Amino acid sequence: MSIQIQLEKFTGPLDLLLHLIKSQEMDIYDIRIVEITEQYLSIIDHMQQLDLDVAGEFLLMAASLLHIKSKMLLPLSDEMSEEEEDPREELVKRLLEYQRYKNVAELFQQLPQLSRDVFVGQSGFVDCVEEGEDKSEVAIGIYQLADAFHKLIKDKPPEIFHEVIKEPLSVADYVRHIVGKLTQEKRISFRELCSPGEFSRSVLIVTFLATLELVKLCILRVEQVGDFSEIWLTLDATDEQLAQLHPDKELLAYG
């Protein structure tokens, strides 16, 4: 038989096998496996000699055929022969099933197809098109949803949302913190309160704001002896005043 077979003409290895079976006028239920394997392999070989890409599926089928062939050649053990399966059985089932769908595919090809054989009226000229309608409408399903999302993120660099990460800092907390510290130590320097090496910039800012807040509430006294000298903080409030101090986030109006 002619080797001039183009693999591209076949939709897959099953399609090629069916062609070989048909052209050899074999009974699909009783495939001459040695013969068909040889032919199949020679076609694949030929393709490879021509340096053509043979798809993995065709090679996979070649391996399956060889496997079946070797099983067929093994002498049947006497006890098992009754129960043992025909090594071809699964392949035959697949071929039969595939053949049915191949026939349906041909039938589909012959059915009158929309926009090829059959046309519908154009609804564009109905006298009632709504104004401002989005014309690029799409039918929607799970696939369309996944597809739309995939297309959107494919074009975008990954995740650069300008999200502001909120640190767990609040001016109110620092007001309490400073008052607590001053209750213990009576007097501390502003530098000590802020010791910049240890705190992040946002901590410094919140500490500063809290200090200003306490000054505004007339609870804190700030003293400085001369320009650029140490700033000293002392509490200037009665215990009663301190007890009433309930710094509230909303009230202080800082985030």
Next chain:
Amino acid sequence: MDNLKQLIEAFIFASESPLSLDRLSHLSEQSKADVKAVIAQLLQQYSAGNRGFYLAEVAGGYQFRTDAELAPWLKALNRERATRFSRAALETLAIIAYRQPATRAEIEYLRGVDSGGVMKTLLDKNLLRILGKKDIPGRPLMYGTSRHFLEMFGLRDLNDLPTLKEFTALDPELIEAEPLDSV
């Protein structure tokens, strides 16, 4: 409604896709029985005499369509190109149409060949749809045909698919037991 027949005819004519009885009844605010009677009249009216188009029952609804025999003439009209189906695409459609819900592994086992690309094309053309995930390990996606598939091939519903001769479905256990990667 004075003239229900006129209205139903206009609805079907003006709609982009086939209109079901339910939908027509809802749109016309008339009982399904009344609408059905009118449709029967229309079906008869359009089948009598050589008309340029007829009232077709398709995809669970009604739609005016031209006769397939006029296709050679109508192709000359400047219209969008018809979808051309490759054999691979038709095979894949055939398998999914008859076996839905079908997983990709089932389709590839039956076809003996990778089908991801073909399936994507069919999904893009809205002929397939994803039906959800199958309740088996790995939860693979399940695929089925869409309404547009019925419209494309002029089928009323899936029962309208031609019955397969000597169709004995492959043992589903075989498919489960022999996924592609182990063949």
Next chain:
Amino acid sequence: MDNLKQLIEAFIFASESPLSLDRLSHLSEQSKADVKAVIAQLLQQYSAGNRGFYLAEVAGGYQFRTDAELAPWLKALNRERATRFSRAALETLAIIAYRQPATRAEIEYLRGVDSGGVMKTLLDKNLLRILGKKDIPGRPLMYGTSRHFLEMFGLRDLNDLPTLKEFTALDPELIEAEPLDSV
């Protein structure tokens, strides 16, 4: 051509725009006089009796049109297309489905355009819901999909949505990198 009337009727029906006498004569390969006689018959036929649509002479050609008096009814047809979405609505819904809880800023970052209007429409259609406020400066609203969304897409829960990995597995280019036997 045996039945010119049938053919002319089909041409006018299937054409996107009005067809002139010249064009119809050319398409049907018949003389203008013959085509004109047939059109006269069709005009008469469609004007007699209450039809849902009629043959209109418009823009130098012929076209089937619905009666203007039916417009109030037919408007409902356009409004009711429940399963059709604009590209903008689909994109927005997709982002929220996959990204929820999502803020408007995130959606607009991905789409690159203002999405307030689309989001309002989706909220009105009960496909989205507000999940609360995000704990970041400005406390923007967070959006998610609704139960109605799940029903509409036939999903049991959000896990039923295909993951992006599953989705891209259909892409032929990715498949080539991973031959079938190694999957």
